[in-house]
Amino acid sequence: MMNNCRTLSVNAVSEAVAALCVEANLHLPKDVATALELARQRETGALASGILDQLAANAQIAAAQCLPLCQDTGLAVFFVELGRDLRLANGADGAGGADGDIYAAINEGVRRGYAEGFLRKSVCDPFSRANTGDNTPAVIHLRLVPGRSLRIVYMAKGGGSENMSRVTMLAPAEGWEGIKRFVLERVREAGGNPCPPIIVGLGIGGNFELAPLLAKEALLRCLDEPNPQPDLRDKEAELLELINDLGVGPMGLGGRTTCLGVLIKTAPCHIASLPLAVNIQCHSARHGEVLL
Amino acid sequence: MKKRLTAPFLSADDLSALRDLRTGDSVLLSGVIYTARDAAHQRLLGLLAKGEALPFDLRGAAIYYCGPTPAPPGRPVGSIGPTTSYRMDSFAPALYERGLAASIGKGPRGAAVKEALCQSGGVYFAATGGAAALLASCVKEAKLIAFPDLGPEAVYELKVEDFPLLVATDAQGGDLY
Numbered sequence: 001m002m003n004n005c006r007t008l009s010v011n012a013v014s015e016a017v018a019a020l021c022v023e024a025n026l027h028l029p030k031d032v033a034t035a036l037e038l039a040r041q042r043e044t045g046a047l048a049s050g051i052l053d054q055l056a057a058n059a060q061i062a063a064a065q066c067l068p069l070c071q072d073t074g075l076a077v078f079f080v081e082l083g084r085d086l087r088l089a090n091g092a093d094g095a096g097g098a099d100g101d102i103y104a105a106i107n108e109g110v111r112r113g114y115a116e117g118f119l120r121k122s123v124c125d126p127f128s129r130a131n132t133g134d135n136t137p138a139v140i141h142l143r144l145v146p147g148r149s150l151r152i153v154y155m156a157k158g159g160g161s162e163n164m165s166r167v168t169m170l171a172p173a174e175g176w177e178g179i180k181r182f183v184l185e186r187v188r189e190a191g192g193n194p195c196p197p198i199i200v201g202l203g204i205g206g207n208f209e210l211a212p213l214l215a216k217e218a219l220l221r222c223l224d225e226p227n228p229q230p231d232l233r234d235k236e237a238e239l240l241e242l243i244n245d246l247g248v249g250p251m252g253l254g255g256r257t258t259c260l261g262v263l264i265k266t267a268p269c270h271i272a273s274l275p276l277a278v279n280i281q282c283h284s285a286r287h288g289e290v291l292l
Numbered sequence: 293m294k295k296r297l298t299a300p301f302l303s304a305d306d307l308s309a310l311r312d313l314r315t316g317d318s319v320l321l322s323g324v325i326y327t328a329r330d331a332a333h334q335r336l337l338g339l340l341a342k343g344e345a346l347p348f349d350l351r352g353a354a355i356y357y358c359g360p361t362p363a364p365p366g367r368p369v370g371s372i373g374p375t376t377s378y379r380m381d382s383f384a385p386a387l388y389e390r391g392l393a394a395s396i397g398k399g400p401r402g403a404a405v406k407e408a409l410c411q412s413g414g415v416y417f418a419a420t421g422g423a424a425a426l427l428a429s430c431v432k433e434a435k436l437i438a439f440p441d442l443g444p445e446a447v448y449e450l451k452v453e454d455f456p457l458l459v460a461t462d463a464q465g466g467d468l469y
Contacts, residue, residue, distance in 0.1 A: 047316075047458075051420055054420045054423045054426055054456070055420070055422060055423060057423075057426050058420075058422065058423040058424065058425050058426040059425075061425040061426050061428075061429060062371070062424075062425035065425065066364070067361075067364070067370060067371045067424075067425040067428055068361050068370065068371040068424065068425065069371070069422065069424065069425060070371060070373055070421075070422045070424045071358065071359060071360050071361050071370065071371040071372050071373045071375075071424040071444075072359075072373075072375070073361060118361055118362045118363070118364045118370050119361055119362075120359060120360070120361040120362070120370070120444045121443055121444060122359075122444065129330075129331050131442070131443040131444070131445070133443065159375075160375065160376045160398075160421065163376070191399065191400060191469060192398060192399040192400060192418075192421075192469060193376050193378065193398075193399040193400075195398065195421035195422050251398060251399075251418065251420060251421060252399060252400065252469055253418070253458070253468055253469070282421070282422060283422055284422040
């Protein structure tokens, strides 16, 4: 069995994570840039159009001058798929024993990336508010998968939009209508706070802790990629239309462009429950991935 | 049309220009402003409660709700966009009462802040959230002046040129949100 295993050094993991953090914070994903551009073409209000122009200029300046797109370079969130036939070694060349710690390797990458990339360290103790100084610990969701590779997906999740996110446990009878009502009310109440135009990630089903995880993972799908579940595509389109009808607009100052996309992920749930998590993402939807 | 203003607002002319601003006006702000966000505000209010001096003169001052990224080599500061303002709502009225002229952030303010603006003749400006690299190009100098242990939440004195802002809430009770 051991012969089928591949060995990867923890240092290679840390280096890849560091590069991922820097890259994602400087460059807006193409799908997001395109969605912003299309929204700009449709937007008619002078104030709203002016803000969308500023965001386009910002992305250009960030890339050209190697400056982070946003000063909030986020809490580092990772979705990691670790091949079960991959061993992590402490030594640079696989020496030093195959007992490398994936969590430590990722956190070391965050430490290096946030230092080398001049990214903001935004992590602190919840009570003393003392900054940890290196943006660790990251939030790491690890999944064991077949194979010998390691896939690391990173998102820089800002605090402003995360603060506007909510979890609720609806009654099953409330159904899709209840879900729409809750989401619309949330987006309306959030107003300009989460930096609209936003992207709305919905986790529907699962339980109290799974729903928000689904919502966060939903946010990683590209805006131009259809939902893999065909029955959810119409729901996403319907809700997107309804959210944009709210007129919240860019930065909450009115306009057609409140939301760039609604992304839904579902899981089966208890017969008594309809868990719903609304994870709001700002327009600076920074994420990226690496396969090792 | 964009109005050009300079901070701090000290002269009678400066203060009347501030009072004349109306919700929706575009402003290009130059001069000196101070960064302060959640943790710095707690400390500022703590100093006031103890009757101690603040690290900068509040009279006519503009506070920018912001925690910038570290300055890369050759730049005064890194990316520097606004943070969400409602979190500073519980601190802002006491500062406006003591001479603060303007705050800069993003998102709507609560009733107590609006009341404080009407009372003091101050203003609340909105900057574009997430336009942090663009805004960095308007910052010419940055100096750390207080609470270095707060890291990104420390207070910086910034020299800005043509910093693009919108009047979100004015001294007449007008509110853009």
